[in-house]
Amino acid sequence: MEAAVPVIDLAPFLIDEGCVVGDAPTPSQLATAAAIDRACRDHGFLFLQQFGSESQNAAAFAAAQRLFSLPEAHKAGEMKRVSPRTNTGYSPLRSESLNKSRAAENKEAFNVRARANRFDGCPAGFEEAAAALWETAEFTARRYAMASALALGLPLDFFSRTLERMDLCTLRFLHYPPCDEHAEGVPPDEEGEDGRLPPLRVGEHTDFGLFTFLLLGEGAEGLQIKPVRGAEIGGAAGGEAGGWLELSVPPSARGGAVVNTGALLARWTNDVWRATAHRVIVPNAEVASRERYSIACFIDPDAEARIEVHPKFVAEGAAPRYTPTTGREYLLMKLREAQGPG
Ligand SMILES: O=C(O)CCC(=O)C(=O)O
Numbered sequence: 483m484e485a486a487v488p489v490i491d492l493a494p495f496l497i498d499e500g501c502v503v504g505d506a507p508t509p510s511q512l513a514t515a516a517a518i519d520r521a522c523r524d525h526g527f528l529f530l531q532q533f534g535s536e537s538q539n540a541a542a543f544a545a546a547q548r549l550f551s552l553p554e555a556h557k558a559g560e561m562k563r564v565s566p567r568t569n570t571g572y573s574p575l576r577s578e579s580l581n582k583s584r585a586a587e588n589k590e591a592f593n594v595r596a597r598a599n600r601f602d603g604c605p606a607g608f609e610e611a612a613a614a615l616w617e618t619a620e621f622t623a624r625r626y627a628m629a630s631a632l633a634l635g636l637p638l639d640f641f642s643r644t645l646e647r648m649d650l651c652t653l654r655f656l657h658y659p660p661c662d663e664h665a666e667g668v669p670p671d672e673e674g675e676d677g678r679l680p681p682l683r684v685g686e687h688t689d690f691g692l693f694t695f696l697l698l699g700e701g702a703e704g705l706q707i708k709p710v711r712g713a714e715i716g717g718a719a720g721g722e723a724g725g726w727l728e729l730s731v732p733p734s735a736r737g738g739a740v741v742n743t744g745a746l747l748a749r750w751t752n753d754v755w756r757a758t759a760h761r762v763i764v765p766n767a768e769v770a771s772r773e774r775y776s777i778a779c780f781i782d783p784d785a786e787a788r789i790e791v792h793p794k795f796v797a798e799g800a801a802p803r804y805t806p807t808t809g810r811e812y813l814l815m816k817l818r819e820a821q822g823p824g
């Protein structure tokens with residue numbers, strides 16, 4: 483079944499007027515904020531009608547294609563390998579799984595951050611394409627953070643002030659090679675020989691930070707979503723099996739991005755805004771025979787930012803659902819789970 487995910491126009495926050503420049507919110511800003519609030523209380527997924535420019539996004543995918551087409555030996559030998567601490571550089575095929583109950587994922591990735599990137603071994607033009615996309619992600623993230631604060635009735639800079647350095651935000655270029663439909667496609671929830679569940683292109687998980695902008699490459703299929711009760715998916719697919727909804731980008735959002743709420747934003751709001759579980763399956767042999775590209779812009783609060791349930795979201799006499807954490811502490815824990823220690 484197809485998920486009913488709204489297409490939202492962020493334009494009222496992308497121009498310098500109303501609350502963005504310190505005045506009262508305009509009627510269109512209020513309308514956008516209300517639409518974001520509805521989507522995030524409900525399932526935590528929405529489409530932004532626009533994200534940068536189509537030519538810039540196309541250039542980023544072309545650069546990713548050039549990078550991932552390089553010989554395996556070159557990627558393994560010449561590129562700086564990703565680690566939880568730096569979270570920049572190359573992540574080889576089958577080196578991580580976003581759900582530990584599933585086997586390693588048949589995907590490779592290249593991560594870029596605000597600073598201290600290593601582009602060794604990258605094809606010509608890759609760094610420039612990543613830098614252009616970064617600018618869009620940075621601007622859109624700060625404005626989306628303001629819209630979110632308005633939507634939740636918090637001070638306008640409540641989230642954007644934790645995006646000053648953007649030192650943990652990550653652009654992740656992802657490539658999924660053609661795969662075995664039977665190994666990675668069907669999600670039967672029985673255990674494999676090693677007691678783990680069969681692999682998927684991406685195992686069920688919730689993202690870690692504030693929110694994610696996800697750009698899907700031409701013909702990228704298989705993304706499914708499912709609301710969960712808390713900020714994090716409960717380990718094995720068992721508890722989460724069934725009820726998955728397909729997510730496909732409607733024509734009006736083709737130049738835009740998928741947005742989903744991450745676990746830290748859910749924690750901040752005591753789960754008033756939901757972090758929604760998602761995964762990537764291989765629905766049929768035709769999709770299995772094709773490679774798949776996507777680019778995820780993970781927007782995480784700054785390393786030093788403290789994330790603590792806002793009292794506004796805790797009922798009188800109730801305890802907050804989560805203990806305080808920091809941007810660095812939480813992300814490092816989640817990256818170690820996905821990539822292994824290091
Ligand atoms: O590639 C995709 O469509 C989704 C990837 C994803 O959910 C992730 O890396 O967190």
Ligand SMILES: [Fe+2]
Pocket residue numbers: 687688689760
């Ligand atoms: Fe994700």
